[in-house]
Amino acid sequence: MYRLRRMSVEYQKSRASQGSLLSHLSWLRWALLTLVLLALALLPQVADPYTIALVYTMFIYVALAQSWNLVGGYTGLISLGHAAFFGLGAYTTAILMTWANVDFYPSILASGLVASLFAVIISFPIFRFRGIYFAIGTLVLSEALRIWMINWSLTGGAQGINLPIANTPDPISFYYVGFALAIIATGVLVLVLHSKPGFGLRAIRDNEDAAQNMGVNTFMVKLTAFAISACIAGLAGGIYAAYLGTIEPYSIFSVDWTITAINTVIIGGMGTLIGPIIGTIFTTALSEGLKNYQTIHLIITGVILILVIRFLPAGIWGQLRNWLRLPGSTAREARKV
Amino acid sequence: MLLELENVSKSFGAVAAVNQLSFSIAEGEVLGIMGPNGAGKTTLLNLIMGAIPLDRGTVRFAGEQINGLRVSAICHRGIGRTYQIPQPFKRMTVLENLLVGELYGGRRQSHRTAHAEALEILERVGLAERRDTPATSLGLLDLKRLELARALSLHPRLLLLDEIAGGLVESEIEALKAILIDLKRSGMTMLIIEHLLSVLFDLSDRILALNFGKRIAEGSPEEVIHNELVIKAYLGTEATRGREELTTIQPGYADSGQQPEAWPDPPAPREPVPTQTNGQAASTNSAPATAAQNGTPLARIAHVSAAYGEFQALFDVSLDMYPGEIVALIGLNGAGKTTLIRTLTRGLPLKGGDIFFKGQSITRVPPHQIAALGIAQCIEGRKIFPELTVLENLELGAYCKRARGQRQQTLRRVYDLFPILAERRDQLGSTLSGGQQQMLAIGRALMAQPELIIFDEISLGLAPIVIDDLYRAIVEINRQGVTVLLVEQSVQRSLDIAHRAYIIEHGRIVLTGTAEELRQNEQFRRAYFGI
């Protein structure tokens, strides 16, 4: 821990020497952060159940987004099959809680583990897929899994599973669990990025060949990122399953989850820490605003996604960062792959 | 011996890129590798690093066999390389680029140590002040420094440098050389591939000269530069016949007994006029002062400067092509020849100057409309469409409107010039030999009925006899009224057939004149080799 803190202090110092607007006021960033966290922590005391549920859902989305961000934004691996991890996590918790009478917290931990394991196993074949086939491969895998789960009577088949209400926490506890997950997800990203694997990841994203020539075992680094990402998505899925109380394979493995993750990350800003958070806030606001026009909301989201890719590739936060020349931005976001 | 190669061979299809090469480097030694373009130098580097598998032979590093190992594993054993075109991690800062190597280079060390070591290396290469600059914002010299620093961050025992001086101006080269000499003094073993012979000679203990993937000479710098084979490889082989002799040989007609179709009369031959500029310190170069005497040029490149991002490739280059001429553009690899062609025909944006064709500026014309103007190209590397037949390739040459209507006739003319193409008309492009592919490329260019054809390094990788045929064809094409711009590394041959020539070195025209003048010019060799 000390080592990492030293690193980050050195890091901060070298950032500060860049001479940008807010870096000199780095205490301001910490203050803001604490304020926000405090506000979120106290929210359930003052808000109505609807808002609590809404913010809780946002936490889940943030976790999912950061999970996708880790592989898609920071490693350069576009995964179109993240729903698989989410769904696996959901089913793991459902099965454990319903049929093995396991408690809530151990169940969701198991969810994360199972999703991770799955990621590790499929890494071996799927990392061999070159370039774009990786993305398609993940999509295919995810769909294949969905079809399998629909038909597999052992796990409830198309009917899904109903979880027992007895063991699950109340909505406010769920809120805090979700809160914790969102923080953990973002925190894990921070940790990874400031440690050795973080350098490896970013090196792979920027130039995989050059990374190999600098001693990076690209397979292992990609595997690590993939496993961590899957774990977070699995945890999110597990929590979500318990919250929902009932799951079935059509929706829990649906590509919609992947779409949500991709949307929020790209619109918010790929490869940034705050981007996915901003993205989630944005899409949730949009969704709430167009509550009664669900289909139109999705159309607009699609349009915004395309506009962002085309004209604002750094995403909302990425672009903001560039304009304000905040630390961590680059003068020109090169989108060359 | 730190590095030993034994009988290493690698072929790509039918082409032997590296051919039974054996050599070794002792610890602390600096071995320079030179050779014309296509000699296999970068392939060699890739083979050592394990980026591509070799077909035969072994590579030993510190006694251990390393061919077959993964790239990152070879890295861990202590070999670092730089890339010809810098490949930094763009979105990371300079320091972070090095940290990747420090952390992953096979040494287990804490972040603090890694950080400190990285800073030390940055000091050494002169990048200390830029440590927090994102790699995308660096200029070319700094990018080269970064390449070097990254390789050093692996704390290698052997450093492989691939054309590290390419694209730099003199002062920058001196700066880089100083760093490398410093490294050499501290005992670093290095393998340097360079076109810039001055750099190579100053740094190397020994030099290995390659051509066609084989060793053609090895020894001290002095020995190698005076070696017959080496000189031939660079300057061109065999052809020493005069231009007149070449033009009397009519390709194809003798065998078929046919009469060639009537072509328009060739333009009257120009009288050679003495024009010579001393190019050593010249930065501007005006077209021959006799321009008015000879009418307006068909194409004119006027004071063109161009850059790839930060990399300035051309400095105030001027060049004229008069109707009916063969103009040669000669220079070493990396001198800027292909860049110049790109400004003409690929829309590489200019930083300064303009380009005219038949009096009109063409710099804003989109690349796919150049052919319609009357300019055809045989691009470097032939680039025929491999999975189309010979006939289809040729037909596509006549795609633009001006040529499409007449393509049957033009096709017959092309078959007259290159009967082998008629024979193989239904074969896929990829099945042709190198020389035949080049003929196809030339034929394809002819199909566009151009007024100006640009031949970009057509003799690369071909045997002398084949090159003879090609050059005969070029002379014939020119005789039939097409203006030719011949871009070549091979001096001898191009001067044999050209009317006038320009020598380009380091993005600047350093010498120009008629072929006769240049052949007799003392300074010519110096200008060409840059020493």
Place this chain on the structure above:
Amino acid sequence: MTSSTLLAGAISGLLLGGLYAVTALGLSMVFGVMRLVNIVHGELLILAAYLDFTISGALGIDPLLTALLLIPVMFLIGYPIQRWLLNPLMHQGMEPPLLVTFGLSIIAQNLMLLIWKADSRAITTGYSDVGLQLFGVRVPLLYLVAFVLAFVLIGGIQFLLSHSYIGKAIRAASQDARTAQVMGINPEAVYALTYAIGAATAALGGTLIGMSFSFVPTSGLTWLLKGFVVVVLGGMGSIVGMLGGGLILGVAEGVGAAITGTGYRDMIGLLIFLAVLVIRPRGLFGRSRE
């Protein structure tokens, strides 16, 4: 499960394979020429199905005739997508265009949902239920029609590519866009044309889908994935190989479904896809490029 059910599965699957090949044609062309994975292809098929459903229903014409009408319509839908939306992104690598088509897919799905609602539809005609006896197996007439159409369409496109000037230009641009420019071929125009042709083939493919199966706005994904399988089996960018790919998929599904039950039918193709790519990351028949 008897040998006759297996046979039935195989034969109907074989014919169905023709339909699969038709639906995957647009995907294959776009990928072969531009190396673009057109995620919205599934939605293009379903859109054509909806349009055919509406128009042939409103005008009372045979759906296959309506499909012919739809060909230029789909062409005109596809052309601007490539020309103005995707072309500017083509040089940025493979991911940005993919993600844009991803976005388009979201938009298309929801647009269709908005317009046609979520009810399941099917295009029915007088001959929808007609069956034939083929080798002792009852096969829907439509499958046979689709099978024949597959050969015709694919043969036609192949002919276009190999014998027409523009077809050769397309092939040239797909092999080497830079060099094609030197010949005077404008790659951007070629790309737009290819995409538009791909969309146009979706008119036929979508109609066949609508006539043979029921569909909803979200059906696109299933057909996109089937398209992937066909393309991978047939070789990336090889038009004729696709026919083989479709047939293999059809048979595999037919036989597999007979063994494991219809629920797993769609999964069979996906597993084949993964298996093939693991063994041969460049597809079965395809030529290896890059």
